[in-house]
Amino acid sequence: MIRIDNLTKCFGPAKILNGIHASINKGECIAIIGPSGAGKSVFLRSMALLEKPDSGTILINGKDITAKDTDINKVREKMGLVAQGFNLFSHLNVMNNITLAPIQVRKQTKAQAEAHAMELLALVGLEEKAYAMPSELSGGQQQRIAIARCLAMDPDIILFDEPTSALDPVMTREVLSIIRKLSGRGITLVIVTHEMDFARETADRVFYLDEGTVYEEGKPADLFKNPVREKTRAFVKTLETLRFTITSKSYDLVAMNARIDWFCRLHGLDSRHNYRIQLAVEELIQEIFLHCFNAINPDLDLTVEHFSVNNEIVLIFKYRWELFNPFDQQAGHQDNLGMTLVTGMARSFDFEYSDGINKLIIKL
Amino acid sequence: MLNEPEIIPMDFLEKIASSFYNNLIAGDAYLVVMKGMLTTVMLSLLALLFGTILGAVFCGTRLSGRKFLEVPVRIITTMLLGSPVTLLLMLLYYVVFANSRTDALIIAILAFTLHTGAHVSEIMRSALGVLSRREWEASRMLGFSELAAFRHITLPQAWKIAKPVYQNTIVNLIQWTSVVGYVTITDLTRTLNNVGSRTGDPFFALFFGILIYMGLSWMVHGLFSIRGKRGVA
Numbered sequence: 336m337i338r339i340d341n342l343t344k345c346f347g348p349a350k351i352l353n354g355i356h357a358s359i360n361k362g363e364c365i366a367i368i369g370p371s372g373a374g375k376s377v378f379l380r381s382m383a384l385l386e387k388p389d390s391g392t393i394l395i396n397g398k399d400i401t402a403k404d405t406d407i408n409k410v411r412e413k414m415g416l417v418a419q420g421f422n423l424f425s426h427l428n429v430m431n432n433i434t435l436a437p438i439q440v441r442k443q444t445k446a447q448a449e450a451h452a453m454e455l456l457a458l459v460g461l462e463e464k465a466y467a468m469p470s471e472l473s474g475g476q477q478q479r480i481a482i483a484r485c486l487a488m489d490p491d492i493i494l495f496d497e498p499t500s501a502l503d504p505v506m507t508r509e510v511l512s513i514i515r516k517l518s519g520r521g522i523t524l525v526i527v528t529h530e531m532d533f534a535r536e537t538a539d540r541v542f543y544l545d546e547g548t549v550y551e552e553g554k555p556a557d558l559f560k561n562p563v564r565e566k567t568r569a570f571v572k573t574l575e576t577l578r579f580t581i582t583s584k585s586y587d588l589v590a591m592n593a594r595i596d597w598f599c600r601l602h603g604l605d606s607r608h609n610y611r612i613q614l615a616v617e618e619l620i621q622e623i624f625l626h627c628f629n630a631i632n633p634d635l636d637l638t639v640e641h642f643s644v645n646n647e648i649v650l651i652f653k654y655r656w657e658l659f660n661p662f663d664q665q666a667g668h669q670d671n672l673g674m675t676l677v678t679g680m681a682r683s684f685d686f687e688y689s690d691g692i693n694k695l696i697i698k699l
Numbered sequence: 700m701l702n703e704p705e706i707i708p709m710d711f712l713e714k715i716a717s718s719f720y721n722n723l724i725a726g727d728a729y730l731v732v733m734k735g736m737l738t739t740v741m742l743s744l745l746a747l748l749f750g751t752i753l754g755a756v757f758c759g760t761r762l763s764g765r766k767f768l769e770v771p772v773r774i775i776t777t778m779l780l781g782s783p784v785t786l787l788l789m790l791l792y793y794v795v796f797a798n799s800r801t802d803a804l805i806i807a808i809l810a811f812t813l814h815t816g817a818h819v820s821e822i823m824r825s826a827l828g829v830l831s832r833r834e835w836e837a838s839r840m841l842g843f844s845e846l847a848a849f850r851h852i853t854l855p856q857a858w859k860i861a862k863p864v865y866q867n868t869i870v871n872l873i874q875w876t877s878v879v880g881y882v883t884i885t886d887l888t889r890t891l892n893n894v895g896s897r898t899g900d901p902f903f904a905l906f907f908g909i910l911i912y913m914g915l916s917w918m919v920h921g922l923f924s925i926r927g928k929r930g931v932a
Contacts, residue, residue, distance in 0.1 A: 383840060412842035422837040426856050436841035439851060481837075488841055 336361040336523060337382070337492065342391030343547075344377055351377045352388070353547030359525065361491075364518040366534035366555070367527045369544035370570060375527040378544065379494050382525070383416050395492075412440060415485030419497040421477040423469035423484070429456070430465045433484045441488065448487070455483040459513050475506025479513055486517075493517070495526040504593065511537075531574055532601050535559055543567045574601065577639040583632060584625055588617070595639065602641045604648075611680050611699055612639060612648060618673030623661045624654065647682070652695040659693055660686045718903045728894055735890030736911060738804075742886065743873045745808050750815025750872075757820035762827070779817035784810060785878045792882040807879045811872060818868050826861040827853070866923050870916045877912075887911060 337359040344352040351374040359365055367375050380386045382393060384400060384407055392399050400410050424432050433455065434448035443451075456462045459479040469477055478498060485493055495514065499507040511533050518524055518537055528534055534541050535555045543551045543558060543566075551558060551567040562568045577598040579591050592613050599609040616637065624635060638651040661668050662684050668674045677697070685696035723729050757776055760768045779787070788810040796806050830853060838848040880889035891908040895901030 385836060385840070408839075408842050408844050411840050414840070416837070416840040418833065418837065420833055422831070422833040424834055424838070424852055424856075425831070426859060435851060436838070436843065439847060440842040484841070 336396055337525075338392075338394040339382070340392045340394075342378070342381060342393065343389045344374075344381060344386060345389055350547055352381065352391075355391070355548055357542065357549050357552075359523060361523055362519070362521045363539045364524040364537055365526065365540050365542060366538035367525065367542045367544055368529070368531065368534055368570075369542075369550070373544040374547050375544050376496050379496050379525060379527050380416075383411065383414060383494060385416070408440075412488055413491045415488060415490040415493040417478070417481050417485055417493060417495045417498050419500050421469075421474065421481045421501075423477055423480060425469055428466050428468050429461070429472075429480050432469065432480060433487045436484070437487050452483070452487060455486050456480075458486070458516070459483045460509075473506060474502045475509040478502065478506070478510045482510070482513055482517075490522065492523040492525070495524065495528070497527050497529065499528070499530060504597070531559070543570065545570070575640060579637045579639075581620065581633050581635040581637070584628075586633075588621075591616070591637075598639060598641075604641065608648060608699070612650070615650060615677045615680060615697065615699065618677055619652065619661070622671055622673040623668060624652075627659060627661075628654075628656065648699040650697045650699065652693075652697075654693050654695075655691055656693060657691075658688045660688075660695065662686070662695075715903075718898075718900055721898045722894055722900060722903045723907065732887070732890055732894065732907075732911075735885055735887040738885060739873065739876055739887040740915070742804065742807055742811065742876050742879065742884075743869070746811030746815050746876070747869060747872060749808070749812040751819050753812055753816030754819025754823060757816055758823040758827070761820065761824060776817040776820055779813055780821065784814040784875050785881065787814060788878065788882060803879075803882045803884050807876070807882060807884055811876060814875070815868065815872055819865070822861050822864045822868065823857070826857040829860060830856055862923065866919060869919050873915050873919070874912060 337357075339355055339357045342352050342355040343350070355378060367379065369375050377386055381388045384393075388401060391401070393401050395410065395414075399405070400407065423429075424435065427435060430449065430452055433452040434443075434445070437443045437448040437451065438445060453462065453465065456465055459482060461476060461479055461483070464472060464476060464480070469480070472480065482493075482498075498514065499510050502510060507530065511530060514524065514526065514533075515537050518539075526534075526538070538555050540552060541555045541558045542549045543562075545566045551562060551564050558567065559571055559574075562571050577594060579594065595613050595616065596609060598604075599606075599612065604612075616639075620635070620637075624633060634655040636651075636653040638649075638653075640649045640651070641647075642649070661674065662678070663686075680699055682698045684698075685694075687694040687696075723732065757772050760772045761776075763769065788807060791806050791810050792803065834852055834856075835848055838852045839845070843851065876886060877888035879886050880892065885893075888908060891904045892901075895904035898904070
């Protein structure tokens with residue numbers, strides 16, 4: 336239903352889109368992923384002609400919307416956009432936000448539009464906020480209203496431009512659960528996202544954008560597990576390892592645990608693994624390393640890797656200090672409860688020391 | 700302290716009553732004052748109407764992004780904003796239209812239209828400047844045409860921001876029209892001044908004038924707050 340051929344777009348000397356080809360079927364859910372600056376958003380916005388492409392064609396149901404005689408307003412009636420910043424109409428309450436376009440553009444009666452709006456509010460779980468002002472809502476709620484506003488026009492296509500990038504993890508889940516509900520309802524969904532687990536679980540196909548093109552596309556299982564091309568591999572690789580650097584005693588422990596949690600969910604690790612990783616990392620850092628580094632600022636680098644072949648998790652601690660292996664008998668930490676726990680959990684330990692850098696490898 | 704103290708001496712009250720009578724009642728003076736007020740109100744209303752339209756035109760040109768239109772408009776508005784409206788009025792009356800038989804009132808309307816136009820243009824520009832481009836985009840994505848998006852999204856929001864400043868501009872405009880006596884127009888101020896010279900008791904006439912101007916200002920504020928309460932954008 337959507338066919339894009341040779342789409343290009345430059346901003347000044349920077350060639351953002353460099354001949355994009357893509358085709359999207361009716362009712363499909365497409366996730367667009369890729370590094371920052373790859374042109375994901377520009378690509379999405381071009382589909383709505385919010386960015387005017389320099390060349391190329393965009394066929395929607397066989398009609399080229401880049402042609403001069405296209406009534407873009409008519410096209411957009413059937414194509415919604417949910418943006419990163421929600422962009423609710425700040426002077427209107429939730430109900431009027433949703434009903435404004437159906438009444439003004441589609442000439443529905445007020446009663447008709449409001450009845451439909453209440454159904455949509457029920458769908459996004461915000462019936463009780465029907466008469467609240469946008470400023471009274473949380474980001475997640477605003478984004479769900481923005482989705483309802485989009486749905487009020489009964490669109491065939493909805494474009495999502497990083498719909499959860501401005502939201503915290505809880506609100507992200509709220510919004511993603513709504514988008515999940517929409518997939519498989521016959522609406523074509525195109526989502527630019529950094530939520531890899533969402534792309535993996537919900538998308539029918541994933542487009543990996545790089546070098547201004549759809550560098551690689553495929554079913555999520557294939558693209559994430561067996562990427563064919565070089566840059567896709569490198570990108571997927573960065574998703575496989577989690578890195579965390581600690582340079583201060585008052586490092587953000589909560590953020591670190593949250594990232595471990597995110598990493599585990601991304602890799603489909605169960606809560607037992609999740610707990611073990613968090614426990615091992617926290618015990619070692621809090622109880623051993625920060626104690627030993629008492630006088631100096633820590634310089635510690637943590638890497639977490641997951642190998643799905645044998646479901647092995649590898650924790651690598653690199654720290655710049657004098658030779659120090661906490662698991663060595665002479666270090667005298669055997670009686671520490673945290674150490675006992677970690678020792679019990681680990682499959683194996685490795686330790687290296689060179690050029691003032693300690694490298695401790697723990698396999699769980 | 701057996702007797703109650705006289706708070707207001709009787710002869711003072713009598714003096715006020717007679718002053719009131721002499722200034723405003725005798726010889727149907729109040730009719731003359733009313734006529735002067737009508738001139739002031741009409742002049743203000745017309746200047747406001749045309750000034751707002753002109754302001755919109757100025758603002759539109761400034762935002763059009765066309766340099767050859769933008770630059771002259773910027774020069775004109777800067778000059779208008781930077782000079783007293785009295786001088787502009789006198790310039791038009793004694794120089795530009797000196798040899799034509801144009802009615803003084805029309806010249807005054809022109810002067811105040813230019814003056815108000817420059818101010819309104821600035822008000823509009825600053826109001827539009829703070830609006831979110833993204834909400835506009837969101838409305839376009841819902842299928843609104845440019846015009847409809849302007850009407851339903853931009854205008855109501857811009858109005859909300861511009862309203863208090865616009866209101867002050869109107870009050871200022873009404874007060875500034877008090878200088879039209881310079882060019883032979885018998886407005887409210889001129890009328891009251893005439894009454895004062897006739898009775899030889901200018902204090903009362905002029906003080907009464909202040910009260911009328913205050914009343915007009917309050918009316919402007921009142922009108923705006925009624926609209927605000929009804930939520931009309």
